[in-house]
Amino acid sequence: MTSEQADVLFVTCSYSQEEASTRQIIKTYTPPLGMASLAAYLLGHGVSAAIVDALALELTPDAVLDRIAQIKPKVIGLTSITSLFGPNKRLAGQIRARFPEVLIVLGGHHASTFKDTLLSEAEEFDIVVYPEGEIPLLNLVEAFSAADWDKGTFLADAATLSKIPGIVYRDHSGKPVVTERPPLITDLDTLPFPARQLLPMERYIPLPHQHSRLPAIHVMGSRGCPYRCAYCNNTAVMGTKLRLRSPENIIQEINELRRDYGAREIFFWDDTITADKKWLNRLCDILINEKMDITWSAATRVDIVNPEMLKMMKRSGCWRLFYGVESGVQELLDLLNKRTTLDQVRNAITWTNEAGIETTASFMIALPGETPEMAKETIKFALSLKPTYADFHVTTPFPGTRIYEEAGKYGRLNMDFSRYDCYEPVFVPFGYKDEEEIRKMLSLGKRSFYFRPSYALKKLFQIRSLGDINRIYRGLVTLLAFLKRSKRFGREKH
Ligand code: B12
Numbered sequence: 001m002t003s004e005q006a007d008v009l010f011v012t013c014s015y016s017q018e019e020a021s022t023r024q025i026i027k028t029y030t031p032p033l034g035m036a037s038l039a040a041y042l043l044g045h046g047v048s049a050a051i052v053d054a055l056a057l058e059l060t061p062d063a064v065l066d067r068i069a070q071i072k073p074k075v076i077g078l079t080s081i082t083s084l085f086g087p088n089k090r091l092a093g094q095i096r097a098r099f100p101e102v103l104i105v106l107g108g109h110h111a112s113t114f115k116d117t118l119l120s121e122a123e124e125f126d127i128v129v130y131p132e133g134e135i136p137l138l139n140l141v142e143a144f145s146a147a148d149w150d151k152g153t154f155l156a157d158a159a160t161l162s163k164i165p166g167i168v169y170r171d172h173s174g175k176p177v178v179t180e181r182p183p184l185i186t187d188l189d190t191l192p193f194p195a196r197q198l199l200p201m202e203r204y205i206p207l208p209h210q211h212s213r214l215p216a217i218h219v220m221g222s223r224g225c226p227y228r229c230a231y232c233n234n235t236a237v238m239g240t241k242l243r244l245r246s247p248e249n250i251i252q253e254i255n256e257l258r259r260d261y262g263a264r265e266i267f268f269w270d271d272t273i274t275a276d277k278k279w280l281n282r283l284c285d286i287l288i289n290e291k292m293d294i295t296w297s298a299a300t301r302v303d304i305v306n307p308e309m310l311k312m313m314k315r316s317g318c319w320r321l322f323y324g325v326e327s328g329v330q331e332l333l334d335l336l337n338k339r340t341t342l343d344q345v346r347n348a349i350t351w352t353n354e355a356g357i358e359t360t361a362s363f364m365i366a367l368p369g370e371t372p373e374m375a376k377e378t379i380k381f382a383l384s385l386k387p388t389y390a391d392f393h394v395t396t397p398f399p400g401t402r403i404y405e406e407a408g409k410y411g412r413l414n415m416d417f418s419r420y421d422c423y424e425p426v427f428v429p430f431g432y433k434d435e436e437e438i439r440k441m442l443s444l445g446k447r448s449f450y451f452r453p454s455y456a457l458k459k460l461f462q463i464r465s466l467g468d469i470n471r472i473y474r475g476l477v478t479l480l481a482f483l484k485r486s487k488r489f490g491r492e493k494h
């Protein structure tokens with residue numbers, strides 16, 4: 001085996017043409033931490049692994065196939081959220097045609113949600129892995145290796161396959177068989193750090209409003225979320241129990257990132273960074289006491305922050321917090337089982353601003369039960385909150401969520417999953433005329449927030465360095481790219 005070769009290869013798959021062209025303009029890519037985590041786990045157990053982040057490397061499908069030919073894997077792992085299922089299926093078909101002896105495995109949110117039926121509808125995949133991938137994948141790869149990587153023999157060996165928890169295979173009649181659900185990993189400190197050495201790290205520069213210093217590197221400090229928001233698909237894989245890495249383990253990873261990549265900032269991708277106060281205190285304490293000179297940003301809920309906590313976070317280097325506010329209409333928040341109030345939203349944003357931490361408030365347009373008038377109330381609410389940034393997305397009922405199950409009660413749902421990217425309206429609540437009306441509200445939200453003279457002036461006064469000018473410039477380009485994109489979609493469809 002040459003140094004290029006590996007038994008297991010993970011390949012990311014490109015976004016839709018439209019998404020790809022937007023990203024070409026703004027040049028932003030994000031590391032596939034799930035794949036890097038799986039690869040690290042395999043490497044730690046003596047299995048050779050590689051990752052081709054085709055998206056970040058801007059590889060054409062032919063170039064991806066050529067890379068596979070060089071790496072000569074026995075197993076190819078693909079990952080899929082809902083909007084990327086179609087492109088992944090196409091890629092799997094191309095791989096199957098050129099490398100029929102390679103075992104093609106699909107994991108991730110979409111696969112976990114549709115594990116019962118996916119293999120009967122998509123003949124391109126051999127095996128589905130669900131939910132959390134590390135242990136099932138290792139067991140699968142070890143069993144395949146024991147079968148001398150002979151795919152035909154392996155896939156026919158139901159006695160072996162049926163004993164691997166967390167997979168789906170086909171029985172002799174082609175029917176999918178789902179094996180026992182594996183337990184989720186309880187001690188996350190037992191996992192190795194993501195195998196970033198397999199990734200083109202220099203390509204992953206967060207968007208302008210998502211970093212204050214570079215290099216800014218993405219880290220996950222926890223898995224799972226104990227809440228049950230009706231629109232959220234996060235828990236489909238990682239479950240409803242919050243599992244935390246120890247703060248010491250996270251600090252060790254940050255120190256490695258400082259040493260290996262010169263990291264100056266950490267972008268935590270956790271669902272709710274303030275969910276466990278004791279844990280957060282300890283993490284901040286170490287960051288402060290060790291004088292690590294690290295800035296960081298994260299996401300959380302408005303109902304689990306308080307002024308003292310926010311001041312401590314600021315002292316430890318936190319410069320931005322992302323809040324999923326979703327709506328300015330209480331009745332809609334209640335329908336979403338968000339379990340937050342508008343007062344909690346106001347307090348959280350005010351306290352965060354006062355602590356000197358920037359805020360991103362995120363909103364959903366076209367929620368179940370919403371009318372355009374209610375969307376305008378949400379936009380008005382967004383402006384009144386004075387967050388540093390406001391994100392507006394269209395409601396996307398992901399399979400597996402309650403709003404997907406109940407979509408028919410509140411509106412019309414388009415089942416073209418390739419459009420489930422949170423920018424394309426796929427759900428038209430009964431209160432809206434059509435998709436175009438939703439696009440207009442989305443655009444109104446962004447324009448009302450960002451194109452205010454007071455906002456532009458505030459940003460100008462905040463300029464302290466050339467880096468700030470660069471961030472503002474890239475931010476403007478990003479915003480215009482998205483506005484242009486939604487306009488183009490609107491024209492094409494109407
Ligand atoms: C980070 C993140 C992103 C990053 C992507 C980073 C990247 N390059 O992968 C960014 C910010 C770019 C992003 C974008 C989007 N995201 Co996102 N994102 C997340 C987030 C917060 C964490 C994902 C992560 O890295 N987890 C850490 C790793 C360790 O876990 P993992 O990826 O789940 O992988 C594990 C398992 O899933 C499994 N597994 C995964 N893949 C594979 C493959 C194989 C072969 C195997 C065996 C196992 C396996 O094993 C892994 C290890 O245990 C999740 C929420 C969440 N908490 O899961 C949403 C989430 C995945 N995103 C979501 C969405 C909707 C989007 C967007 C469409 C939204 C948007 N417009 O911004 C876009 C995608 C646009 C597009 N057209 O594709 C949804 C997906 C829902 C769905 N069913 O489709 C989620 C679940 C959040 C939600 N809203 O509910 N996202």
Ligand code: SF4
Nearest residue numbers: 225227228229232271
């Ligand atoms: S939206 Fe946030 S708080 Fe709600 S379930 Fe999802 S991750 Fe948890």
